[in-house]
Amino acid sequence: MKLAALWRHPIKSHGREALTEVTLSPGQTMPWDRRWAVAHEAAKIDGDGWAHCANFSRAAKEPSLMAITATSDEAENRVTLRHPDLAPLRFDPDNEAQAFLDWIRPLMSEGRAQPARLVRAPGRGMTDSDFPSISLLNRASHDAVASHLGREDLSMERWRGNLHIEGAEAWEEFSWLGRSLRIGEAILDIRERITRCMATTANPATGERDADTLGALRDGFGHQEFGVYAVVRQGGTLRRGDTVEVL
Structure with a gap:
């Protein structure tokens, strides 16, 4: 598995930013x-x-x-x-x-x-989780949702995650709960699934609702969750293309 993309959102719900590398600190959100x-x-x-x-x-x-x-x-x-x-x-x-x-x-x-x-929340980002988290998304799971919707053009950016991982099986990320991943120099502990909301129904290019992602999750896969929250146990630098290893 590899780290395919890194994203951050400086102002919550108001803009996404692609990165090529980032340095994480223990117990902190992405800078x-x-x-x-x-x-x-x-x-x-x-x-x-x-x-x-x-x-x-x-x-x-x-x-x-x-x-x-x-x-x-x-x-x-x-x-x-x-x-x-x-x-x-x-x-x-x-x-x-x-x-x-x-x-x-x-x-x-x-x-x-x-x-x-x-x-601002001093010392941490204003994530949806009440603990400082990094969100991980699995591209194969995204492809499964896109296939269920019949939408090859469905953008993965609508899930607004931090780390995009490729090379895993669809929904394999849910099996990582309670385990850890080594990505680049960092180790992340996988904490919980991410329950999704209406934000994911909107197209990140146009800002218009154009896909029933929540219905696809419920009807196609029996849940309303996509991605997982992780906590940084060991800090270090992550770069696009780094190997992802389940510990």
């Missing part, structure tokens, strides 16, 4: 993955720290967000966002949040809680 999240005006957040995804603007409720791509400049603490219907935006999320809120507003539906502020 700059879900570093910020967009709290909406109905959020119930008490202070800083991790919070449930229901407090944030997200693609499960607003599919147009799926079409955002991102590029990060860590040295300058800036993120550049692009969407097919908007001009690019380059900004500092810690100091120029209003520029982002103004930029994203045209994509938001009326009658829904609007984006209000950018927040």
Whole structure:
């Protein structure tokens, strides 16, 4: 098995970014993955720290967000966002949040809680899991879902994972629960399956809902899960093309 792709999402649900390598630290999320999240005006957040995804603007409720791509400049603490219907935006999320809120507003539906502020969880990313996680996806499982839907063009990016693995059997990743993987210099402990939501029904190129991924999972495979969450036990650098070994 090999590591086929690496992705991170600097602002939760607001842009994906491809990487060629990354260095992981024990017990931490991928650097700059879900570093910020967009709290909406109905959020119930008490202070800083991790919070449930229901407090944030997200693609499960607003599919147009799926079409955002991102590029990060860590040295300058800036993120550049692009969407097919908007001009690019380059900004500092810690100091120029209003520029982002103004930029994203045209994509938001009326009658829904609007984006209000950018927040962070000190020391970790704002992942959907309540523990700092890295998400792993199996390309063969994706191909199985695409085949069930009759959609050869189904993009794997709609699952919004961190690490894409190729060379495994379809759904083999579920057998890794309680075991560990060595990828490059790092060792990851596989913790739990990822339950999926409506975000995956949206096309990451257009931001339009165009595939019943949840129905495909339920009807074709008897569950609503895709991918697994892992915890970094041993840190180190991962590079695209690295061998993946089950320990």
